[in-house]
Amino acid sequence: MKNLLEHMGIEPGRLHFSWISSAESTKFVEVAKQVTEATLALTSKEKKYMKTKPKVA
């Protein structure tokens, strides 16, 4: 999935996968931070997959 999304031109930082057990709250917080940072680095760019208003009505 990630491979094909990136193949179609979405940036690598937009889709994340992880494994966290219910006892690993610290890992959760850590990964949450990583994910946010990766996304923040991209926010300046447009959201490519977002549905926009049709250009021609």
Added chain:
Amino acid sequence: MSEKEPKIISFLCNWCSYGAADLAGVSRMEYPSNIRVIRIPCTGRMSPKFVLAAFRQGADAVWVSG
């Protein structure tokens, strides 16, 4: 919240990461507030449709965790 704050849709497994998120909450840990949690019964419920639907409706990123 300013326009610049990204929205991250996270799909968390009820039994794993959702538990971890809950534990993080009761332990009063701090983590970024950009994460919007959707609880799924199991990561096996995850479908590529969900990811595309999230992006389509304006998510900045998607995070799947089991």
Added chain:
Amino acid sequence: MTSYTDKIREISKRLLKEGKVDMVIGFAKGSVPMMHQPMFAGNAGDVDRFAWDGNCGINLANYVTDRKEKIGIVAKGCDARNLAVHIVENKISRDQLYIIGVPCTGMIDRHKITARVPGEIEALVEDEAGKTVTVSGAGFSETFDRADVLQENCALCMHRNPVIYDELIADEVPEQSEKEVDRYAAVRKVEEMSPDEKWAYFEDLLSDCIRCYACRNACPLCYCPTCFVDESKPQWVGKSVDPTDIRIFHFLRAYHCAGRCTDCGACVRSCPMGINVRALTKKLEKDCLENFGWEAGLTTDQRPPLDTFKPDDPEQFIK
């Protein structure tokens, strides 16, 4: 090619007369050139309409899904692989099928030929040796080297001979080897691009799409009772020709075929706009081969990679 046709007719006639099958699915000449259509022969009288040449590009495995009858089916390499996929996915049982295997040397690309001639094509003739193709229409007649006008997937095909069959109609043709053809050159070219270039590449590729779903309907893998594009509760994807929705449709359709696609080219062939839909499925085929060592439809006793779990599956992408 006429020997192929005769042999197909002969075998079909025999099968139907002996009552071994209830019908035989094969190809018949279409109403326009280069568009052979599937034909279902229910009695021995029909079999004389069967034909075989370089225009039999559609995938007949598409027509056996969930059938209850005993079926004889004409199958080239890719059809046979798709039949194997059907058998693995319980869409038909092996006992129901009598597979008439056809060693194949590739199908002619109608988009390529149409682009090279000045007018409407009225006839297409292949020479017996299978070397050249002559097309003619009002005021023109041109001969092409057959190798130049093959469908791209056929030119890159590694499995020209049927993988499962009950009877072969001719001797096996030589297979191409990994050394002769580079299957994934086009995919690698895209892989090397930056995200923005890739985005632009696919934007351009899919810009002609009119959402007719011909690719979906021609595909033997697309047998879901309700396709995700037709679902409205929830509605996953818009129904118009909006670029985002087109992209989501093609993305998800390709992804549904991951690990199942045999690169038969039916989607590309059926596309009225000539979009190379294979740009997506080929990438997934490459990933399956690299990550799981898997090629679809080569065996009927192994589950496809996306519905099995192995402890040694590669999972670098998981944090």
